[in-house]
Amino acid sequence: MLLFMSLRDRKRARTRQALIDAATDLFERQGYDETTIADIAAAAEIGARTFFSYFASKEELLFPESDGRVRAAIDAIATRSPDERPADVLLRALGEINDTSEEMVSPLAALRLRLIQTVPAVRGRALQLQLDAQREIAKHLAEAFPGQLDLVRAAALTGAFVGAVSGALQALLDSADRADPAALQAAMRTATEVALTPWRRST
């Protein structure tokens, strides 16, 4: 994998990771708003100007590889069995996303979840990404069930699923210990459980 990258690309990837590490460390220690881009760049030993050739904005730093879950969902759609209905596919997709996310306990993920709750700019960005993901999933879902699902219906279904899960998650997180990674994962599981139960069996 890494061997196939040129020296340039490897160095670039290393710098990118250094930026993420430095930023999470600083955010953790002094808070998001109190950490400037100059701080992060200095900690990663690059020029402040160069930061923006790695990330388009300060928030972007918190969402590297944001498309992993979308790909998982699209895979789940692609590998559907003939007797599965749209809702079944989405159910399986969300389940697989949950399983695949041991990433959920990474320090970055925990920090991200906390910042989403507390920093408006971060929450805004997260919601936008979620919406983009929804649109992408809905598109593939509609293509997977031609004739049965038009785009609007697919979008409604996807929106209902994602909305239910994130709504439940938000409610859980409002009254939970947000510093404990284990609690976060448990909340995640509970949220999908509660949100998706009404869809299990029939319809």
Added chain:
Amino acid sequence: MLLFMSLRDRKRARTRQALIDAATDLFERQGYDETTIADIAAAAEIGARTFFSYFASKEELLFPESDGRVRAAIDAIATRSPDERPADVLLRALGEINDTSEEMVSPLAALRLRLIQTVPAVRGRALQLQLDAQREIAKHLAEAFPGQLDLVRAAALTGAFVGAVSGALQALLDSADRADPAALQAAMRTATEVALTPWRRST
């Protein structure tokens, strides 16, 4: 109404409206990003600094009285009849919101819809407001059905509902000829149907 306000308050309200008018005009004419706060303030004939004593940010200008729809929904919840289930109440709330919003044709609302689709910062703010509204509605819904709906379940239901509607709406606006009331109505219907059917039998 206006008569009961002091001179100070009336002047304040007038200035506020002048800001909104000036801003919509400028946004319409030269675009959102190309319009500076200084421009808006100058057009409304106040100091640039004073702008921020009326609106906390540039985006806030586009969402005055954003709580109207939330209040309508809460009213709908409060005035439920004993035989209505949670899903029924949400459905009725949506209907009443739609009725009450002849605001939908105001120039501000049209501009806002366009900016939500094109300016990331505006979309982010809109999504945040939607999430806050969801939380508020879910809270009241849970309180209206004690024993039957806990907070997490109410949040899941509300999230599914809102997610479905906004997802369908987004899909419609993305692809189709916009502003066709009939298509909009149809989209709403399929969205609510998709979102609520699974909840009908159990809850």
Added chain:
DNA sequence: TGCGGATTTGCACTCACTGCCGACCTGCGT
């Protein structure tokens, strides 16, 4: 008419982000 509290506003400042351009580095061909 004049007082007291609130509103307005200019000023200076921080920070995110951008365009520009020269300095530097790396992969490639000779």
Added chain:
DNA sequence: ACGCAGGTCGGCAGTGAGTGCAAATCCGCA
């Protein structure tokens, strides 16, 4: 081994949002 070309880095200067502060101004009320 060497130098060239294209990409990367990073300093500099600038814009615009947003904030704290303190003086000026205004309004309601006595």
